Amino acid sequence: MREEDKERGYDFHKASHTETMTINMGPSHPATHGTVKFFLTLDGETIEDIDVEIGYLHRAFEKECEAQKWNGVFPYTDRLDYTASVLNNVGYAMAAEKLIGIEVPERCKYLRTMISEMARMSGHYTNVGAGALELGALTAFIYFIEARELLWDLIESICGARLTHNYVRIGGLTNDLPDGFRENVKRVFAKNRKLWDDFDIMLTKNRIFLDRMRDTGGISQKDAIAWGFTGPCLRAAGVPYDVRRAQPYLMYDRMNFDIPVGSTGDNFDRYLVRMEEIKQSMSIVEQCLEQMPEGPINVDDARWRMPSKDDSSTKMEPLIFHFKQIIEGQSIPAGEAYQAVEGANGELGFYLVSNGGGKPWKCRVRPPSFALTSALPLLVKGSMLADLIPTFDMINLIGGECDR
Amino acid sequence: MDSIVSLITQPLVLELLITLVKIGFILGLTIGFFAPMLAWVERKQSAIMQDRVGANRAGVFGITVIGLLHSLADAIKLIFKEDFIPRGAERGLHTLAPVIAIIPSLVVFAVIPFGGQYTLWGHEVNLVIADLDVGLLYVFAIGSLATYGVVIAGWSSNNNWSLLGGLRASAQMFSYEVTMGLTVIGLVMFYQSLSLVDIVAKQENFWHWGIIWHFPAFVLFLGCAVAENKRVPFDAPEAEAELVAGYFTEYSGMKFVMFWTAEFLEMVSISGMCVALFLGGHHIPFVTQKFLLTAFGDLLGQDIGAVVVMLIGVGVFITKLVILLVLQMTIRWTMPRFRYDQIMKLGWKMILPLSLCWIFLVGVGILTGVMPRP
Amino acid sequence: MAINIKKVDRNVSMTFLERMYIPYMLHGMWVAIRHAAINMLGFFEEILAGKSKRQVMTLFYPEEYPDIPPAYRGKPTLVRRDDGLEACVACGLCEAACPPLCISIIGGERENGERYPVTYTLDGTRCIYCGFCEEVCPKEAIVMSDRFQGLCEYDREKMIYDKESLLVPREKLQKRLDTIRNKYFSEKRYR
Numbered sequence: 015m016r017e018e019d020k021e022r023g024y025d026f027h028k029a030s031h032t033e034t035m036t037i038n039m040g041p042s043h044p045a046t047h048g049t050v051k052f053f054l055t056l057d058g059e060t061i062e063d064i065d066v067e068i069g070y071l072h073r074a075f076e077k078e079c080e081a082q083k084w085n086g087v088f089p090y091t092d093r094l095d096y097t098a099s100v101l102n103n104v105g106y107a108m109a110a111e112k113l114i115g116i117e118v119p120e121r122c123k124y125l126r127t128m129i130s131e132m133a134r135m136s137g138h139y140t141n142v143g144a145g146a147l148e149l150g151a152l153t154a155f156i157y158f159i160e161a162r163e164l165l166w167d168l169i170e171s172i173c174g175a176r177l178t179h180n181y182v183r184i185g186g187l188t189n190d191l192p193d194g195f196r197e198n199v200k201r202v203f204a205k206n207r208k209l210w211d212d213f214d215i216m217l218t219k220n221r222i223f224l225d226r227m228r229d230t231g232g233i234s235q236k237d238a239i240a241w242g243f244t245g246p247c248l249r250a251a252g253v254p255y256d257v258r259r260a261q262p263y264l265m266y267d268r269m270n271f272d273i274p275v276g277s278t279g280d281n282f283d284r285y286l287v288r289m290e291e292i293k294q295s296m297s298i299v300e301q302c303l304e305q306m307p308e309g310p311i312n313v314d315d316a317r318w319r320m321p322s323k324d325d326s327s328t329k330m331e332p333l334i335f336h337f338k339q340i341i342e343g344q345s346i347p348a349g350e351a352y353q354a355v356e357g358a359n360g361e362l363g364f365y366l367v368s369n370g371g372g373k374p375w376k377c378r379v380r381p382p383s384f385a386l387t388s389a390l391p392l393l394v395k396g397s398m399l400a401d402l403i404p405t406f407d408m409i410n411l412i413g414g415e416c417d418r
Numbered sequence: 419m420d421s422i423v424s425l426i427t428q429p430l431v432l433e434l435l436i437t438l439v440k441i442g443f444i445l446g447l448t449i450g451f452f453a454p455m456l457a458w459v460e461r462k463q464s465a466i467m468q469d470r471v472g473a474n475r476a477g478v479f480g481i482t483v484i485g486l487l488h489s490l491a492d493a494i495k496l497i498f499k500e501d502f503i504p505r506g507a508e509r510g511l512h513t514l515a516p517v518i519a520i521i522p523s524l525v526v527f528a529v530i531p532f533g534g535q536y537t538l539w540g541h542e543v544n545l546v547i548a549d550l551d552v553g554l555l556y557v558f559a560i561g562s563l564a565t566y567g568v569v570i571a572g573w574s575s576n577n578n579w580s581l582l583g584g585l586r587a588s589a590q591m592f593s594y595e596v597t598m599g600l601t602v603i604g605l606v607m608f609y610q611s612l613s614l615v616d617i618v619a620k621q622e623n624f625w626h627w628g629i630i631w632h633f634p635a636f637v638l639f640l641g642c643a644v645a646e647n648k649r650v651p652f653d654a655p656e657a658e659a660e661l662v663a664g665y666f667t668e669y670s671g672m673k674f675v676m677f678w679t680a681e682f683l684e685m686v687s688i689s690g691m692c693v694a695l696f697l698g699g700h701h702i703p704f705v706t707q708k709f710l711l712t713a714f715g716d717l718l719g720q721d722i723g724a725v726v727v728m729l730i731g732v733g734v735f736i737t738k739l740v741i742l743l744v745l746q747m748t749i750r751w752t753m754p755r756f757r758y759d760q761i762m763k764l765g766w767k768m769i770l771p772l773s774l775c776w777i778f779l780v781g782v783g784i785l786t787g788v789m790p791r792p
Numbered sequence: 793m794a795i796n797i798k799k800v801d802r803n804v805s806m807t808f809l810e811r812m813y814i815p816y817m818l819h820g821m822w823v824a825i826r827h828a829a830i831n832m833l834g835f836f837e838e839i840l841a842g843k844s845k846r847q848v849m850t851l852f853y854p855e856e857y858p859d860i861p862p863a864y865r866g867k868p869t870l871v872r873r874d875d876g877l878e879a880c881v882a883c884g885l886c887e888a889a890c891p892p893l894c895i896s897i898i899g900g901e902r903e904n905g906e907r908y909p910v911t912y913t914l915d916g917t918r919c920i921y922c923g924f925c926e927e928v929c930p931k932e933a934i935v936m937s938d939r940f941q942g943l944c945e946y947d948r949e950k951m952i953y954d955k956e957s958l959l960v961p962r963e964k965l966q967k968r969l970d971t972i973r974n975k976y977f978s979e980k981r982y983r
Contacts, residue, residue, distance in 0.1 A: 082891055083889075088922070089892075089922035090891065160849045170863070171861040174864045175864075180922045180923065189975040192862070212823045215819055220816050220820055221810055221812075221813045224806070272797070273798065274798050274799075274800045275797050275798065275799055275800065283800065290798065320927060321928070323930065324976075327930055327931075327932075333930060336930060337883070337885060340928050
C-alpha cells in the first residue's frame, strides 16, 4: 500500500497528520536483556526503521588473547557463546592444532565431538526455550531449562563447571570421562527426550505459536547467503550448509545424522531446525559413546600438550621443561591458520596468527551472530513490533559472541 | 436494648442490614480471600506444573504455611514501597487510573447471584446484592468502564511503552466487549431473561444448564472473557517481552497492586458470570433445591435447614468458581501470546461470526423445538 | 557414514483441528496438568513416606545441598601439609599460568633451606575459577576445592584472600587430591 502511495505522490503521514514514534528498545528491556539496543521508528505498531546498536558486552576478547599464553586463552573463549562454551574451546584448540600441524588421538576426537554436541544442545535449549518465554509460554521454557540443567549436570561431572567449561586444551583435553558417565547419559537423555516431546506438544502444533512464528522474519536463500548467514538460520532458509558436513572435522564423517533444512527461512523454520538439531545431537552423543575407543586423550608429544605432572613431579628435566612451557608458553611455529567449527549459531571461525612466540600474535573470531544481527533490519522492517521479539530471539544474538 | 431489636426488625432496616452483610461477604470473598489466594495459587500452580517448588520462604517464626504468607509479605512490601510518578506524567489521572480499573471489577459482583433464594424466619433472603432485571446489560455496561482505567493509565504515564499498551488495550477491550455481548445473546434467547437471578433459577434442572445447550457459547464466552481480562494468551497490552509491562510500566507500590488486584478480581467476576450463566450457579447436578430444603428441614428444622442449604449453595458456587479460576490459570501458564493484530482478527473475523452463527442456530433450535426452553 | 539432508515439516496446511486453536491448546494443557499431577503425587509421597524422591528439579537450597561432582572447580585453596606448613614452595608457576593474573606470591626460605611463600595473595575479585593454577602446580599445593558459598562480599577488600585464609588441611582436601591424581597424573593421558 505504501508503495502505491509513493507512486501517486501521496504522503500518508502528511495527509493524516500522524507522526512516527521513535523509541529506544533496550539495553534495559526484557527482550534485549542488556546486550543490545534497538532504536525503533514506529508507525503505530509497524516498524518503519530500526537501528541496531551492539557492543554492550564488548570486552576486547581479541586483544586480550594477545596478552595470554596459547593455553591461557581457553577460559576466555568460554565466554564467547556462553550458552555453548565447549564449542568455542574446540574451535580455538583446533585452530591452534592446525597451526602446529598435529593430530589429536582418536579418543580425544570422539570426546570433543561428544561434548561439542552437548554444548550445541545446551545452546539450542536456551535459544528455543527463551523464544517460548518471550512469546509468553513460560511452562515450555521451564521444561527446556530443566533439560538443560540435566545436561549441565553431565557436563559438570566431566569438566567441573556448568557454564564456563574450560575443558579442551591444545593437543588434547584436561581429563577423561568420569566413572558412571554412560549410565548418566542414558538416564538424562531418556528424561530429555520426554521433555522434548512435552515442549513439542505445547508449542509446535499450537496455532497461536504457529501464527506468531510462521511468515515472520523470513529471508530468502539469496539474501541469507549474501548477508553471511550460517548455521540454523541459513539452513532454515533452505541452504544445506553445515560445517560438519561441508568440511568434516573431528569425527563427524563417521557419525550418522541428518541435517534439518527449512524452506522459507522464517522464524518457524528456524525453530523447527533447532528442535530437530537437538534430537540429532542426542543421537550423535550416543553414537560417540558407542564408537569411542580406549586410548590416550592427549598427543604423545610433550611440546604440544599441557605438561604432564607425573613426569615433572619425579624427574628433573621434565620439571624444567614444565616450567619453561608454562612461563614462556608453548612456542607454536610462526604462521597463520583458520579453522571453523559449527557453533550453535553457525560457522564459528578462529583465525590465529603466530610469530613463533608463546602468545598468539593475533586471534580473530568470526562470530556467527554478528552476521545474523546485522541482517536484523532487513528481517523486521515493515513488520509489526511484536514480530521483532521472535525474530530477534531466533537470530539468537549472544552478546558475548557478537561483541567479543 | 428493646429499641435496637425493634429497630432491626423493621423491614426496611432489616433489608438494609442484610444487603450490607451481603456486600461485606462479597468484598471479603473477593478482596479479602480471592485476591491474595489467587496470587498464591498462581505461584504455586505454575510451580507445580513447571517441576518447581514455588515460593515457600516467607514465614513467621519459621512457620511458612507452604508459601501462603508470601501474599502477606508482598502486601506489606508493596504498601511501604515508594509511590513513583514519572516526570511529565499527568499526576491526577495517573493516580485515578488504578482506581478506575479496580472499581468495575468489584461492582460487577452486585448482580451475580451466589447462593439462591431462601426463606429464613419468615424473611425472604435472595443471595444477590442487587436483583436487577437487566443484570446482564449492567455487567457489560460496567465491564466496559474498566477500559478507561487502562487507557488513562497508558496515556497519563508519559511513557511510550505505556502509551502503546494503552492503545492496544483500548482496541482489544472494545472489540471483545462487542463479541462477548453477542456470545450470550443465545443464552438470553434460551432463558428468556436478562436477569442473572432468573437465569440461575432456570438452571435448577441439570439438563437445562447453559453448558449443556450452549457449549460453543461457553467456549467463546470464556475466550472473550480472558481477552477482556488481558491475560495470556491475550495479554498483548501488557506483553512483557515487547512493551516492558505495557500500560502499568510506570506504576509502583499500591497503585501497581491495584492493577494487579483488578486483574485477579476481574478473573473472579468473569468466573462468577460463567458459573451463573453456564454452570448452573449454586445448583448441584441432579439435586433440586427443594429436595435439599425438605431433607435438611426434616433433619434440623425449617429455618436452620434453610441456613445449611444456603451455606451449601454458596459452597457449591465457590467450588465452581475455583474450578474455572484454576482453568484460567492453566491457560495462562501454558499458552504463548497472540500478536496484537491477530487478537483483533480473531475477535472480529472468527469469534464474532461464530457467535452470530450460534445465535442463528439457537433461534432455529428454539423455533423447531430442538432446544426446549426451560 | 551418512549425513543426510532432512526437510523439516512446516505444517503449512493445518488440519481442521489445528485451525480451531482449542484442541491443541487442550493437549498442551494436558501436558502441564500431567506434570502437575506427577509432582503433586511426589509431594504427597514425601509427606506420607517421608523420604520419597521428589519429581521437582529445584532444591530447597540451604537445607538441601546439591550433589557436587568430584571434578567441581570451586574456590582455590592452598594445601596445608600434615606438619602444619604449607605445601607450596613458591615456585610461581601458578602466578605465571593464571590467565587473569590474580595470584601474587613473595617467596622466602626457611632455616632448613625449604622454600615457602612469605605471602600468597589470591584476588577473589579477579579469579575466574579456570583451574589452571591447580593444573600446573608441580607440588599439588593449590587445588580447587568444592566450596562455592561465601565467595561474595560487600567489600572488595575482603575478597582479596591472603595465605592464612587460603590454607586448608590436607585431610579435608583428600577427595580433590585423589581426583587430581586421576586427572593429571594418569599415564592414560597420552600413551
